[in-house]
Amino acid sequence: MSTNSPAGFRAVALAVAWRSVHNFLTNPAFLAPALLFPLFFFVSFAGGLSAIGEVPGFDFPSGYTAFQFVFVLLQSAAFGGVFTGFAMARDFETGFGRRYMLAASRRSGIVAGYALAAVFRSIVTWVILTAVALIAGMEVGGSGGEIFALYALALIVNVAATMWAAGVALRVRSIQGGPLMQFPVFLILFLAPVYVPLDLLSGWIHAVASINPVTALLEAGRGLISGDPVLVGAAFAIGLALSALFALWAKGGLRSAEAAG
């Protein structure tokens, strides 16, 4: 079997993914924030802001819990990718990443492995988040296919965020690059219609949210969960375009890490 074959790529990706998943599951310092942060946000938003559902003009059919669930789902998808970027940066800081680079027959498999691990950790988070939301009485108006599409959208967001964070991690190769991975993602998520629909926003936040690509992702997700799909094609197109763009960014990062030796 050639070392440059697809099988070589797969072997590298699976080995890297296995180690990342193992670290994630066996270290409470990594596991707890990934699980707890989305739950804190969900509890705080859906529980503490439920009265917002009574604001004049707020007419989301599935209620405020489902409205916020979609935001927290997409947010956990994005941060699952960012946290994986942290792990990647830590590996390169401690020298483990360089050993990966020496050992891997196809180095793009390293990035793919971290991406697989990011998907896994996000799925673990979504299972718990969904269970908590359903226990909290979330109403789901969408069909099985629409809910599947919602999670597919979250998966694409996870891949895009992982590629973004990987690009930063491979360039900076230190955990000190953490804020650089995290803050832009945080910024773009919170400059979308987080608490109320776009129509109810006013002033500068309305102007910013109107041009923010995350707005389409959120509106599509909320449409899917309530059984009233809107902007689904646009949201998938935006998600895939961002994933492709950031995959190129991560590829550039890999070249940078290779050049650094």
Added chain:
Amino acid sequence: MNRSLRTQVGQLARRSVLRTLRQPAQIVPSMVFPLFLLAVNSSGLEDATNLPGFPTDSYITFALAVPFMQGALFSVLNSGTDLARDIETGFLNRLALTPLRGAALLSGLLAGSIVLGLVQAVAYLTVGLAAGAELAAGAGGALVIIALSVTITVAFGTLGLFAALRLGSGEAVQGLFPVFFVFLFLSSMALPLDLLTTDWFHAIAAANPVSYLLEAFRSLLIEGWELGPLLLGFGIALAILAIGMAAASGALKTRLVRT
């Protein structure tokens, strides 16, 4: 306080203040992050003022209380991480060989928190008022807000010291951040207690002391001078300070015995 103790506290306080001021990584996030959230939340939740019973028609006035609490949470991290670094590098062991008193060590270490709390409070208040928030209690109220903010920041700083002395690792202290953040999330951070319509959330928020610290700030911003919320706010802050200092003193004794 005798002269020896004053000298000890003074030296450590100077070191703590300089250390804080020389670390932009400590100051910048604790300023930028709360102000960013204030900007986003005050715009995104402006419609909440249309809810019957909302205490003001300006959401930014209501939300301005939150950055003071977020700033105090950063104080847990900053004071705890600094002390943990002293433990990890062996600096605390060297101090243990000197005649330094435990009270002097803890008081001195909190000087950085006092300065950070002061800088944060002035920045939050200035930016909030410039962005359109109202201050019903006037200039005197501004001074009380700053005093309350510094008291809370120092009180939370003692919790950071306790965590550092117990855990002895900066990474472990950083890992506690979500735990402290829960208290803010499960409070009347976004809506007044009366408008928290989810029963279980209302019950938790009503039992959470952070809700009453927020109410103390809001009483000055929205109502003017109301003694009840202010006494409650200062009382809770001082109680946290006393508990935190007692816990940190106990943990310090244990750690020095270990060394």
